[in-house]
Amino acid sequence: MNTLSSADVRKLLHNKYVAVLGDSIQRSVTKDPVKILQNDEFRTEKQLKGKVHHYRTDHHPVRFYFLTRVSSEYIESVLANFQHGPQPDVIINSCGEVLSPKCLVIYNMSMSVGFKAGEVLEYPIPNVRWDIIEVNFYTATLAYLHQLDVIDMHFHLRFELRSRVKDATHSNQLAHRKYTCILMAHID
Structure with missing residues (x-):
């Protein structure tokens, strides 16, 4: 994994x-x-659990929109904001004709999930680990058809199962830094 410095990310x-x-x-x-826009340190596990929806400096606006559905009034309002307000230069996990043609649209494929403590590997229930692979195939195919950039985070982080936190779904700060390096290399 290439290392990134805070200065590199701020410049990019x-x-x-x-x-x-x-x-x-x-x-x-x-x-x-x-975090890396601020300094070279890693977030703590406690900080990873916290909510961050908006970060802004004079030159680095980052905004997260929490989605629970493919379509909703909330999503429509977000897309309307993009259409009438400042347009993103980079958008991750979205589509929409309201975006500027200059916007880099990245579809980030779902990452793998780990096993919970005590789970029998031969009989995983639910079968989410295998479902993710199938869903990634179909969604990546659609993204390619619509000429979106696709990052296969499942592939890149497939051996990072030990980097999962207790819920076996979310990742620790080391996996997130690897993700950030991959994402920044793609944006560059």
Whole structure:
């Protein structure tokens, strides 16, 4: 994994509005880029659990929109804000014709999930680990058809199962820093 410095990320994202749409996992992956914009340290596990929806300096706006549905009034209002307000320069996990053609639209495939303590590996219930692979295939195919950039985070982080926190779904700060490095390399 290449290492990034706070100075590198500040330079790369200078005057770029980054918007991330998604669930609690996407909220978690938003936190490391925000942290590295501030300094080279990692977020603590407690900080990863906290909520960050908006970060802004004079040159680095980052906004997270928590989504629980594919379509809702909330999503429509977010897209209307994009259409009438400042347009994102980079958007992760969204689509929409309201975005500027200059906007880098990235579809981030779902990351793998780990096993909970005591779970029998031969009989995982629910079968989410395998479902994610299938869902990633279909959603990535659609993203490619619509000419979106796709980052296969499932592939990149497939061996990071030990980097999961107790819920076996969310990741620790080391996995998030790896994610940030991959994302910044793609934006660059």
